[in-house]
Each structure stands twice: as C-alpha cells, then as structure tokens.
Amino acid sequence: MSARNSVPSGAHPDQVRLVRNDWSPLQPGKLGEWQPTRSVSVVIPAYNCQETLNLTLASLSHQTYPDHLLEVIVADDGSEPPIELPKIRPANCRIVRVPEHSTGWGRSNALHVGASNSDGEILHWLDADMVVFPDHIEAQVRWQHVSEEAVTLGYKRFVAGNFPTPEEVAERCAAGTIDKLYRIQDTEPHDYVEKLINETDQLRGGDHLNFRAHVGATAALTRSLYLAAGGLDTELRLGEDTEFGYRLTQQGAVFIPEPQAGSWHMGATHMQTKGDALRRYNHPYLAERMPHPRYLRPAANRSWAVPLITAVVPAEGSFELVRTCVDRLLAGDQTDLRVMLVADWDAVDDNRRSILADPLLDRRLLLVTYRSDPRVELVREAPATAFPSPFLLNVPSHLGVDVNTVRRLVQVADEWQAGLVRLLPGGAKSPAEALALWRTSALSRARRVGRPEEPLDKVVAEVAGERWVSGEEFGVVDLSLLTPASLVSPRPRLVHPAGKRARRASLGDVETIPVGGVRSLANATRFVARQAAIGVARKVRRRVSRPTPPPSA
Structure with a gap:
C-alpha cells in the first residue's frame, strides 16, 4: 500500500468524512441561534492606511460574535506615521508593530507576524479597507466550529468612492x-471569484483548482490548519493568498463560500486596476511554487521548487534493475517530476573493502549514479506525504513505466478527481505489487479523519475515490522478467514519434475500475487479465489483417 499503511494515532476520527470539496454534510449553527465556544483572532495587515482602517475597526466594534472570544490584531507593517488605534474600535483590539518582530515586509509577512502574535483558535484575515456587516465574523467562523478543515470565504462588493465616516459606520x-x-x-462584485463559485455549485462540485477562490480581503481557518500548511510564504509580496490556498488544498482543506458574511470593499482591487501588470509579476513567483494550474508551467524539461509529482522508488534489487526503473521515470514525457530513491545510504562508507565483492556494491553504484542528479533525491525513509507536491507516486523497483504512463495516470486522477489511482501489472498477486498514485490532498484528509490503524487506502477511497487501471494498457513492464542484458536505460527522447505509442496518449478507450472503498483484489486481477487478453487479440487482428506480401520474382 505504501504512503505509510495506516492512519496515524494523532488523527481526528470524530470529524465528518467529507468527499472532496462537498461541504454539504456539515451542519453549522444558524446565525444568532447557536453558542460559539472557540476564540477568534482577526488579523488586519496595515500600511499607511489609517483612514480606511478606522472604518474597518468601526465596523468590527459591532460584531455579533462574543467580545470575550474575539480579539483584533492590527499588524502595522512599518507605517509612517505609525498606525494608531482610533476611538471607535472593538473591545479587544491591539497593534503589533511588524518591524519589532521581523525584518520582512509586505502583506504576507504582516499577516504571519499578526497570526504568530495572536491567541485565537481560529484565524480570520481581514484587509484594512473593508467595512464588514455585523454578523460577518460569526457567519464565517461557525464553520470552523464543525470542521477543522473548513476555509471560509466572505463576500464583498467594491465601492468606487464617497467613503463614510467611522461614526456613520458604527451607527449603521x-x-x-x-x-x-x-x-x-x-x-461591483468580485467577478471572477463569484463566477467560479457559481459555476461549481458553491465549490461543492469544484475540483483541485478550487483554491483560486482563496483571494484576499476576508477568509477564516483554524490555527491548526494554518500551521499544518506551513503558514503564509513571507517571501511573497503579491499572490500570497493564491499560493497559500494551493497549499491549504494539499492539506485537505475544504473551501466554503459564505454569502452571509457580507462586506463593502473601499475602492477597487489592484487586480481590477492593474491586472496585466500583476499577472506578469505573479506568474514566475507562483510557477516556482505551484504545479497547479498547469498553464503556469508551459515549458517542459525544467525543474521547479515544488514538482507536480514526487515519485518514490525503493532501492531494492540489482543496480541494473533499479537504475532502469528510475531512468524510465526520468525519461517520461511528464518531466515535472522528482524521484526519491530510498535506502540506507549512510551504510555506504569508504572503509577498506574488497571492491568487487562488496556486499553493498549495488547500492554504492546507485549512489554514485544519482547523487549529482538534481531530479533525484537519496533518502533513508519513504515519505508519508509528498506535500506540497500534489501527487505521490509509489513505484516498486521491479516495474518500468512507458514514456507516457505517468502523465496518463495523472490524467485519470484529474478526470475522476480520484484520491488514489493504482496500476496493477499482469501477474500481480497483491496490492503491494501495484504502482500507486496518491493525491496529496486526499492523503492529508485521510490522515486527519481516519481512525487509528485503519487502512489508509480505505479512508482515501472514502474521501476522494479510487480507480484501478491495467498495466497492459499503460505500458508498464515487469523488469524482473527481463534478461540482465535488457535492463538498459531509455535513449534520450527528443521528439515523441507518431504511431503506436502516440495512440496510447488518449484516454478515450481506456477502461478504469471505480473503487468507492476497499474492494477485493480479485476484481482488479480479473480486470487486468481481461485487458491483457484484449491486447493479445488486438495484436492477432492486426497480424491477420496485414496484407500478404507478393511472392518474390
């Protein structure tokens, strides 16, 4: 099974098991009819914005969320003159001077400093140019009372001018x-965000790109989820909300739009006024950190800080067998991939030894072969997750992939939004012999909601679904059946030739087996045998239909 076989003991099995981003089973309290119990920290980054901040604080002074559970942190990012607390403000409100805690600057850094110096179990981001309605905080954080995975998104309308006074805001x-x-x-509404929400049944029917709705101004999440996702990237000056939304996705977050969390946004956003310039700036910064959306990385054969796929191969077997397995992965047409080669590399020392009779000779040869390859990492233990990569690919060292196998596995995973895709080669007798593609977001959620010692693949199948595919259809070979002379690395691939292999790129005629939970291996084995028989029949038909050459003169 790999990816560590069972749910860790620190999981929260009492949580509702949500499927993908369908938050429908959650039942938060109705506004004004429930009893809040969790503390909330509203964090407001502020830089030279005293006038609009005064309006924001005035609106926060009349929230329906209990004062004793609510604190407001203004993270002053080095304003000149320094930000001051106005007369009209919430009961529990204080300023954190960012330069006193960090040498960084910018919205992301200010939010992180504010969060780090706050106490609430729930963090609520709010920009310093927002006028929020009285139940804005309550509407969002009620969801975090019923789910640790909830990331709520408030609504806003953009106001062109004629700002009110703090007194008018407080009175209204x-x-x-x-x-x-x-x-x-x-x-004006937040057009593209609301369009995404409306086209996906309030994100319930959305896919792994739901995080695109996680953009600025107002959102809430649990502190535990914030920390699990690694916090905001303080090196980013723009686009930090989108990048953090991507990492929240990989941690199994559920994005929930909350229309009852209404607000006015004082003025237009930078994206509305400087969209082209912002996109030009953000593209390289986000492409380095985010494999999704895929259009961020149009160039092939480049390495990125966060690969689309982290492939894990145990260094078990002969040098030639493992090398062939790894090199086939590296030579595939899905180049956005990194390989982790697992063995006790520390055991390979430089003490005097019989060179050719060295019991660790195969491991030593693998170490020398890959220690300088930037796409291969030599690790002592297989990782439990590929975070922040969106996919973890477990490859037994005796399996060799075809040039497009990995890319097509990802296509299957995305087409079905599956949490696990397993490829069973012919002759396999157990799931342990399967090649497995795990979706990181599904793994993260399964580890959070599964019961201790519960099979991890069972929980992943429940929260995101599972598919089986045939090794015959995906061009996977059992390298252990090849002669030693046949265990060679693929030749460099310059252009993908047309013909039989190119035809394999289409998924239109590829059959997969859906698995909603743990199914017997017998079904998958019969499926693989059937696909192998179909493959043989096709070859026979092609041979029979081939015209007979004329007799030689």
Whole structure:
C-alpha cells in the first residue's frame, strides 16, 4: 500500500468524512441561534492606511460574535506615521508593530507576524479597507466550529468612492442598516471569484483548482490548519493568498463560500486596476511554487521548487534493475517530476573493502549514479506525504513505466478527481505489487479523519475515490522478467514519434475500475487479465489483417 499503511494515532476520527470539496454534510449553527465556544483572532495587515482602517475597526466594534472570544490584531507593517488605534474600535483590539518582530515586509509577512502574535483558535484575515456587516465574523467562523478543515470565504462588493465616516459606520452597524450604505447597482462584485463559485455549485462540485477562490480581503481557518500548511510564504509580496490556498488544498482543506458574511470593499482591487501588470509579476513567483494550474508551467524539461509529482522508488534489487526503473521515470514525457530513491545510504562508507565483492556494491553504484542528479533525491525513509507536491507516486523497483504512463495516470486522477489511482501489472498477486498514485490532498484528509490503524487506502477511497487501471494498457513492464542484458536505460527522447505509442496518449478507450472503498483484489486481477487478453487479440487482428506480401520474382 505504501504512503505509510495506516492512519496515524494523532488523527481526528470524530470529524465528518467529507468527499472532496462537498461541504454539504456539515451542519453549522444558524446565525444568532447557536453558542460559539472557540476564540477568534482577526488579523488586519496595515500600511499607511489609517483612514480606511478606522472604518474597518468601526465596523468590527459591532460584531455579533462574543467580545470575550474575539480579539483584533492590527499588524502595522512599518507605517509612517505609525498606525494608531482610533476611538471607535472593538473591545479587544491591539497593534503589533511588524518591524519589532521581523525584518520582512509586505502583506504576507504582516499577516504571519499578526497570526504568530495572536491567541485565537481560529484565524480570520481581514484587509484594512473593508467595512464588514455585523454578523460577518460569526457567519464565517461557525464553520470552523464543525470542521477543522473548513476555509471560509466572505463576500464583498467594491465601492468606487464617497467613503463614510467611522461614526456613520458604527451607527449603521448598531442599527443593522450597514448593508444599505450603498446601492447594489452602484457597486461591483468580485467577478471572477463569484463566477467560479457559481459555476461549481458553491465549490461543492469544484475540483483541485478550487483554491483560486482563496483571494484576499476576508477568509477564516483554524490555527491548526494554518500551521499544518506551513503558514503564509513571507517571501511573497503579491499572490500570497493564491499560493497559500494551493497549499491549504494539499492539506485537505475544504473551501466554503459564505454569502452571509457580507462586506463593502473601499475602492477597487489592484487586480481590477492593474491586472496585466500583476499577472506578469505573479506568474514566475507562483510557477516556482505551484504545479497547479498547469498553464503556469508551459515549458517542459525544467525543474521547479515544488514538482507536480514526487515519485518514490525503493532501492531494492540489482543496480541494473533499479537504475532502469528510475531512468524510465526520468525519461517520461511528464518531466515535472522528482524521484526519491530510498535506502540506507549512510551504510555506504569508504572503509577498506574488497571492491568487487562488496556486499553493498549495488547500492554504492546507485549512489554514485544519482547523487549529482538534481531530479533525484537519496533518502533513508519513504515519505508519508509528498506535500506540497500534489501527487505521490509509489513505484516498486521491479516495474518500468512507458514514456507516457505517468502523465496518463495523472490524467485519470484529474478526470475522476480520484484520491488514489493504482496500476496493477499482469501477474500481480497483491496490492503491494501495484504502482500507486496518491493525491496529496486526499492523503492529508485521510490522515486527519481516519481512525487509528485503519487502512489508509480505505479512508482515501472514502474521501476522494479510487480507480484501478491495467498495466497492459499503460505500458508498464515487469523488469524482473527481463534478461540482465535488457535492463538498459531509455535513449534520450527528443521528439515523441507518431504511431503506436502516440495512440496510447488518449484516454478515450481506456477502461478504469471505480473503487468507492476497499474492494477485493480479485476484481482488479480479473480486470487486468481481461485487458491483457484484449491486447493479445488486438495484436492477432492486426497480424491477420496485414496484407500478404507478393511472392518474390
């Protein structure tokens, strides 16, 4: 099974097992009819924005969330003059001076400093140019009361001008009329975010790209999820919300739009006024860190900080067998891949030895072969997760992939949004002999919600689904059946030739087996045998249909 066989003991099995991003089973309390119990820290990054910050704090002074569970942290990112707390502000409000805690700067760094100096179990981001409605905080954080995985997204309308005074904001919030401050027709929605939400049944029917809705201004999540995802990338100056949303996805987050968390955004966003320049700036920074969306990385044969796939190969077997397995992976047409080769490399020392009779000779030859390859990492233990890579690929060292096997496995995973795709080669007798592609987001969630010692693949199948495919159809060979002379590395691939292999690139006629939980291996074995028989029949038909050459003169 690999990817570590069972759920860790630190899991939270009492959580509802959500399937992909379908948050429908969650039942949060109704606004005004439930009892909050978790503390919340609202973190506001601020830089030279005293005027609009005053409006934000005035709106926060009349929230329906209990004062004793709510604190507001203003992270002053080196403003000149320094930010001051206005007269109208929430009961528990304080300023954290970012330069006193960090040499960095920018929104991401300020948010991280504010979060690190706050106390709440739930973190709520809010920009310093927002006027939020009284139940804005309550509407979002009620979801974190029923799920550790919930990342809620508030709604906003963009206001062109004619900003109110803090006093007017406070009065309207107290009277419950802040939502009438502007006419809807005079404001603008967050177009592309709402379009994504509306086209995916409120993200419930969305895919692994749901994180694109996680952009700025207002969102909430648990502190535990924030830390599990590694926190905000403080080196990013722009696009940090999208990149962090990507990593939240890999941690199994569930994105929930909350239309009852309404607000006014004072002024247009930079994306609305400087969209082309922002996209030009963000593209290389996000491409380095995010394999998704795939259009970020149009160039092949380049290495990135975060690969699309982390392939794990145990260094078990002869030097020639393992080398052939690894080199076939590296030579595939899915080049956005990194290989982890697993063995006790520390045992390979330089003490005097009989060179050719060295009991660790095969391991030594592998070490010398790959220690300088930037796409291969020599590790002592197989990782439990590929985070932040979106896919973990377990490859037994006796299996050799075809040029397009890995790419097509990812296509299957994305077509079905499967958490696990297993490829069973002919003659395999157990799932341990299968090649397995695990989706990182499904693995992360399974580890969080599974019961101790529960089979990990069973939980992954429940939260994201599983598919079986045939090794015959995907061109995988059992290297252990080849002669030693046949265990050679693929030749360099310059152009993918047309013909039989190119025809394999299509998934249109490839059959897969859906698995909603743990199924018997017998079904998968029969499936593989059937596919092998079909492959033989095709070869026979092609041979029979081939015209007979005329007799020689």
